[in-house]
Amino acid sequence: MRMLWILYLGILIMLGACDQFGSPGAGNQKKLSPEQIKERIHLQKRYADVKDRLSELNQIIDKATKNLADLKKEHHGKFYGININVGTMEPLGPAEASVAIVGFIDFQCDECALFAFDVLPKIQKNYIDTGNIRYYSRDFVQPRHDQAKYAAVAAFCANEQGMYWPMHEALFVYHNQLNQHSYPELSRQIGLDPEKLTDCLVNSDSVQKVEEDHRYGESVDVISPPTFFLGILEGDQLTDVIMIIGARPYAEFAAMIDVLLTMSATHNLIEGARTEKAALVLDASRLQKLVSQYQ
Numbered sequence: 001m002r003m004l005w006i007l008y009l010g011i012l013i014m015l016g017a018c019d020q021f022g023s024p025g026a027g028n029q030k031k032l033s034p035e036q037i038k039e040r041i042h043l044q045k046r047y048a049d050v051k052d053r054l055s056e057l058n059q060i061i062d063k064a065t066k067n068l069a070d071l072k073k074e075h076h077g078k079f080y081g082i083n084i085n086v087g088t089m090e091p092l093g094p095a096e097a098s099v100a101i102v103g104f105i106d107f108q109c110d111e112c113a114l115f116a117f118d119v120l121p122k123i124q125k126n127y128i129d130t131g132n133i134r135y136y137s138r139d140f141v142q143p144r145h146d147q148a149k150y151a152a153v154a155a156f157c158a159n160e161q162g163m164y165w166p167m168h169e170a171l172f173v174y175h176n177q178l179n180q181h182s183y184p185e186l187s188r189q190i191g192l193d194p195e196k197l198t199d200c201l202v203n204s205d206s207v208q209k210v211e212e213d214h215r216y217g218e219s220v221d222v223i224s225p226p227t228f229f230l231g232i233l234e235g236d237q238l239t240d241v242i243m244i245i246g247a248r249p250y251a252e253f254a255a256m257i258d259v260l261l262t263m264s265a266t267h268n269l270i271e272g273a274r275t276e277k278a279a280l281v282l283d284a285s286r287l288q289k290l291v292s293q294y295q
Contacts, residue, residue, distance in 0.1 A: 032294060036294055039294070040291065040294040043287055043290050043291045043294075044291060047284065047287040047288065047291060050280050050284045050287060051284065053276075053280055054277060054280050054281070054284065057273045057276060057277045057280070058277070060269070060273045061270055061273045061277070064269045064270045068267070068270070071259065071262060071263060071266070072263075075242075075259055078242045078259075079240060079241065079242060080229065080241040080242060081241070082220065082241065083231075083237045083238060083241065084102055084231060084237065085102075085216065085236060085237055086100060086102050086134075086136040086233075086236050086237065086238065087102065087137075087213065087216075088159075088209075089136060089137050089138065089155075089156075089159050089164055090162065090164045090165070091134045091136045091137075092124060092128050092134060092135040093128040093131070093133055093135055094134070095134075097131060097134040097233060098132065098133075098232060098264040098268075099127075099132060099133040099230070099231070099232055099233060099257060099260045099261055099264055100133055100134040100135065100136060100230075100231065100233040100238055101134075101136065101228055101230050101253075102136045102137075102138060102228065102238060103115070103135065103136070103137055103138065103226055103227070103228045103229075104138050104139070104140035104217045104222045104225050104227045105137055105138070105140065105225050106140055106141055106142050106145055106148045106152075106225040106226075107145075107147075107148055107151035107155065107171045107172065107175055107178070108145035108147055108148045108151065108175050108176075108178060109142065109145070109148075109175070109225045109226065111226055111246055111247040112172070112226045112247070113172045113175045115226050115247035116168070116169070116172045117172065118247070119247060119248075119249070119250050119253060120135070122250045122254075123135065123250070123253060123254075123257070126254070127257055132257075132261060133233075133257060133261075137155075137164075137168060138213045138216070138217065139152040139155075139156075139214060139217075140213065140214055140217040140222055140224075140225045140227065141210060141214055142224070142225065147178035147179065147180075147182075149207070149210055150178075150180070150183065151171050151175075151178055151182075152210040152213075153200075153201060153210055154167060154171070154183040154186070154197075154201065155167050155168055155171060156200070156206050156209050156210060157196075157197050157200035157201055158187070158190070158192060158197075160196070160200055161192050161193060161196060161197070163190055163191070166190040167186065167187075167192075170186045170189060170190055171186065174186070183197075183201065184197070184198075221243075223245075224245075226246065226247055227243065227244075227246075228243070228244045228245075229241050229243055229244075230243075230253070230256050230260055231260065232260055232263060232264045232267065240260065240263055242256050242259075242260070244256065
């Protein structure tokens with residue numbers, strides 16, 4: 001019986017030593033109150049949850065990065081390789097759009113008119129009006145078109161009054177009939193301020209803007225209009241750029257837009273996961289320090 005009591009007391013002593021955070025019997029550990037034990041368990045659970053989420057995020061980042069690499073590899077030959085500036089004309093589409101098109105046009109160009117009336121309305125309906133992309137227009141005047149520069153200047157002046165797209169449409173409607181009398185008449189039709197328009201039309205800065213667009217187009221290998229650059233919109237530039245030359249069928253534009261939208265969504269997924277991961281790494285470190293207070 002005496003031996004049983006000794007054994008029982010020994011077990012009690014060991015249980016007392018185990019009721020602490022850490023290994024049993026560590027002499028430097030303090031006795032925890034029930035409230036402290038409860039808080040310790042709570043912190044340990046939070047820490048475990050954070051570690052699990054970090055593991056999930058690493059898997060998300062790895063999978064998304066692989067998907068992005070596979071997508072770029074699949075369409076490798078289509079990417080242009082440099083960024084494109086969007087220009088200063090009023091765009092179609094919302095500021096939050098993730099993908100954009102920059103089109104270099106000539107207002108006397110038959111293919112440009114074909115794109116404006118056949119392809120662009122479909123892009124607008126399915127992508128611009130749904131908030132997915134923006135469309136920017138830039139000038140690439142052909143010397144053989146005697147009215148193209150004047151038309152581009154008129155469009156620039158309309159843009160100064162917030163009426164670029166009504167003028168854009170009007171100019172293409174009459175693209176085979178343009179002459180020196182066209183611009184005041186078209187301006188009246190779309191409701192521009194005639195005095196402001198006249199001042200703008202004779203301003204050398206307006207002509208310079210059109211010429212700057214042409215020089216920039218040449219610098220990015222535009223040879224003839226219409227030429228289009230599609231890419232992921234970052235500020236005032238396109239990245240991951242795809243070039244389409246000519247008024248290609250709508251389906252060709254839609255296919256490339258879909259690729260870029262997928263790429264943009266994947267980029268955003270990776271960046272979001274990395275941001276959350278960075279915050280959770282800090283959170284894990286903080287929780288680890290809190291847990292250590294109960295050791």
